[in-house]
Amino acid sequence: MELRQLRYFIEVAERQHVTEAAEILNVAQSAVSYQITKLEEELGVKLLERVGRNIKVTQIGKIFLHYVKNALKTIEEAKEKVDEYLDPQAGTIKIGYPTSLARYWLPNVISAYKEDVPNVTFHLRQGSYAYLIDAVKNGEIDLAFLGPVPMKEPDLESKILFMEDIVALLPHRHPLADRKSLSLSDLRTDPFVLFPKGYILRKIVVDACLEAGFEPNITSEGEDMDALKGLVSAGIGVSLLPESTFYDSVPHFSVKIPVESPKVMRTVGVIIPKHREIAPSEKNFYQFLIQFFKKLNQFK
Template identity: 65%
Template sequence: MELRQLYYFKEVAEREHVSEAAVHLHVAQSAISRQISNLEAELGVKLFEREGRNVKLTQIGRIFLTHTKTAIKAIEHAKKQIDEYLDPERGSIWIGFPTSLASHLLPTVISEFKQKHPNIAFQLRQGSYKFLVDAVKNREIDLAFLGPVPTNDPDINGKILFSESISALLPASHPLAERKSLNLSDLRKEEFVLFPEGYVLHKIAVDGCRQAGFTPKISSYGEDLDAIKGLVSAGIGVTILPESTFYEATPRFTKKIPIDHPQLGRTVGIIRPKNRNLAPSEKVFYDFVIDFFSMLQQFQD
């Protein structure tokens, strides 16, 4: 079994068309067909079946594709480690992040890092909490910033960088807008604007309200912070958000108010896989992030 056979197989499987795979790989269609035939002969099974001008994976072909993707990722990671071992300052890092950390934390950290390591490149990917955890496990991204930090996942190593409180965001015209602080139960009759179910900030908000003795009435959903803040500004409802989402400024026509009870918060940190070592440039960045937030914590103390 040859590595190029696995690449050819993967490309045909994903495109379901031999000629399209040949164009993408810049090789002759006959070469791909021959290599896949050799692979099937070696394995003793049919990986594809024809459907008109297209091809479809057989049941065993789908199983083999899963393992092929894993093998290719492992080989590409090994090559990356070798390349970066020769020159750690010219690596490329895939970083994941959620929308709640996109406006301040991510640009601040990368900007500071690039001043010291200008030749290390970044590929950035925004995603939901579950997507980021799964992507780190599956080697789709190398590291991810996340909040809250998972603490009991057997495949993830999470490092807490800081903890932050959760505050309420109300329309400026709201009767409680002039309060210095409030109990979350004060909002039991309000309509809430939240992230959709499945987002971790949705769970934090709903769990917080239930801890305060009520289930929130959700009037609207927003899939990013700007949408949620905009809906609150328009008087559609209230919401609760982490402090890091207010670093730049509280949105116009709104008031941010601390929550006294229950005391809500979340951890924010960086996650890495437990089952593999970081490539040299990834480790340079990971260590920088730990040191950067450690120094910030010292100044704050």
């Protein structure tokens, strides 16, 4: 069984046409048919069958296709790892990130790193808090930004990069909109707009409200930062969001106000696997992150 045969089989199975597959592969149609016939003879089963002018994948062919695609994906990833060891400055860095870091910190950090290492490639994957933790654990990605940083996960190495305040976002016509700061208890009668259940930022806000002596009245939900900001701007309710999500601007028809009591904060950092070695390109980026934020924190 050769890699060439497997690639030919995948192309024909997905296109269900030998001629089209041969054109994409830039080889003769007879060569494609010959290699697939050899593959079927070796396996002892029919993977494809002709239906008129098209090709149909047999039932066992569909099962074989599933495993072959996964196998080739693993082989390609293995080759990428080898390439990274040969040249860490031109590898691929797979990063997971939450929506709360997507607008400001992520593009700034990547842009800064690309200035030093221009040939590196980034593969970015947005996900929920729980997903990103699991993805690093199971090897789907090797590095993820998180806020707050999980410090008690035995399979993860967690590094806090900085701390940030969680601030209140109010509609501009809110009675407290002209305040320089406020206590969380000042919002006890307000409707809240928060992330849905299961989102870590919702838990942070709910826990802070309970600490302030009340349970928030959550009347609306949004699954991304812009949605929540839009709901507040529309006067639907108030929200509590990380301060860094306002570094570029505060949404129209809303005001950002610091929360003084209780002080609501979160850690922001990066996680990598503790018991699995990461690639040199990712290791270089990890060390860059530590130094990048160390310098920033010195100037705060």
